[in-house]
Amino acid sequence: MATTSATTMAYLALMAVLITGAAAQTPATAYTNHTVGGSAGWFFNSTTNATSSNFTAWASSQTFSLGDYLIFNTNTNQTVIQTYNETTYRSCSISDSSDNDTFEYAGGGNIFGVALTMAVPLTIEGPNYYFSDAEDGVQCQNGQAFEILVQHGLGLPPSLNQPPPPPYVEPPSPEEGSLSPPVAVAADPPSTDGPKGGANLNWLAIVLTIGWLLLLEK
Numbered sequence: 001m002a003t004t005s006a007t008t009m010a011y012l013a014l015m016a017v018l019i020t021g022a023a024a025q026t027p028a029t030a031y032t033n034h035t036v037g038g039s040a041g042w043f044f045n046s047t048t049n050a051t052s053s054n055f056t057a058w059a060s061s062q063t064f065s066l067g068d069y070l071i072f073n074t075n076t077n078q079t080v081i082q083t084y085n086e087t088t089y090r091s092c093s094i095s096d097s098s099d100n101d102t103f104e105y106a107g108g109g110n111i112f113g114v115a116l117t118m119a120v121p122l123t124i125e126g127p128n129y130y131f132s133d134a135e136d137g138v139q140c141q142n143g144q145a146f147e148i149l150v151q152h153g154l155g156l157p158p159s160l161n162q163p164p165p166p167p168y169v170e171p172p173s174p175e176e177g178s179l180s181p182p183v184a185v186a187a188d189p190p191s192t193d194g195p196k197g198g199a200n201l202n203w204l205a206i207v208l209t210i211g212w213l214l215l216l217e218k
């Protein structure tokens, strides 16, 4: 009995580890739009130096994958800088940055407080950094910044990773007027926020079954 009990305990412990692992590694099954800062958006109050949200905490609550978008609900008082260069991110400034690793999605312009929504696609796997360089870096220095780790997920959708199709060239034809027009290929649109995963369940069922068979053998 003692042996059976120990085996059962070991089996249950193993299952707990596997189930936790399966949940943590649940693969993406759809592209997601992540609203930065949640409903509080991407705002900085220059009177109090307060950010509308703790963007680091917000980012750690999300899983980011290629083909997802970050949606910045903001206004012209903040900027949206995307960079792959950690030095640029830490400096809170784009003045020494290069065009090939740093992109400005929303620049303040001359008019303050005009509402803006920016959609930033995630197209490079690995660390991505975001900040506002407005007010000479004061916003960024006070937390208007965050970093994320972009996972492979489903990979880039055709709409983000393929160059436009080559121009249509009419094939030679002896008959005039019988040519069909070029057909536009529709890209897969990202689907709504939704539960991710489910693909691991079959795998989990197999492991559970094998585990029980081993247990019954004892």
Ligand SMILES: *[C@@H]1O[C@H](CO)[C@@H](O)[C@H](O)[C@H]1NC(C)=O
Pocket (backbone or CB within 6 Å): 045, 046, 047, 048
């Ligand atoms: C900034 O914070 C101050 C103090 O809480 C508040 O009075 C002001 O309305 C805020 N400004 C904006 C633009 O939200």
Ligand SMILES: *[C@@H]1O[C@H](CO)[C@@H](O)[C@H](O)[C@H]1NC(C)=O
Pocket (backbone or CB within 6 Å): 054, 055, 056, 057, 143
């Ligand atoms: C924001 O959240 C992070 C992680 O949750 C925490 O370490 C940090 O202290 C928070 N920052 C502020 C200003 O509350």
Ligand SMILES: *[C@@H]1O[C@H](CO)[C@@H](O)[C@H](O)[C@H]1NC(C)=O
Pocket (backbone or CB within 6 Å): 085, 086, 087, 088, 091, 096, 097, 098, 101
């Ligand atoms: C990152 O940017 C800094 C300037 O902000 C530049 O000096 C450095 O060369 C860049 N690093 C890479 C790997 O391009």
Ligand SMILES: *[C@@H]1O[C@H](CO)[C@@H](O)[C@H](O)[C@H]1NC(C)=O
Pocket (backbone or CB within 6 Å): 084, 098, 100, 101
């Ligand atoms: C940007 O260009 C510099 C050289 O101009 C190069 O060293 C660096 O690797 C490039 N970065 C990216 C992300 O392509």
Ligand SMILES: *[C@@H]1O[C@H](CO)[C@@H](O)[C@H](O)[C@H]1NC(C)=O
Pocket (backbone or CB within 6 Å): 044, 046, 075, 077, 112, 113
């Ligand atoms: C935008 O910035 C200007 C100048 O600092 C300030 O007067 C205004 O209250 C800000 N508006 C909002 C909506 O944050």
Ligand SMILES: *[C@@H]1O[C@H](CO)[C@@H](O)[C@H](O)[C@H]1NC(C)=O
Pocket (backbone or CB within 6 Å): 046, 047, 048, 049, 137, 138, 141, 142
């Ligand atoms: C905001 O932070 C900057 C430094 O980033 C500081 O110089 C300034 O005094 C702060 N302003 C307020 C109102 O706390």
Ligand SMILES: *[C@@H]1O[C@H](CO)[C@@H](O)[C@H](O)[C@H]1NC(C)=O
Pocket (backbone or CB within 6 Å): 033, 069, 119, 189, 190, 191, 192, 193
């Ligand atoms: C996600 O954002 C992109 C870019 O704005 C948009 O084309 C797409 O329709 C959005 N998807 C959803 C599900 O809202």
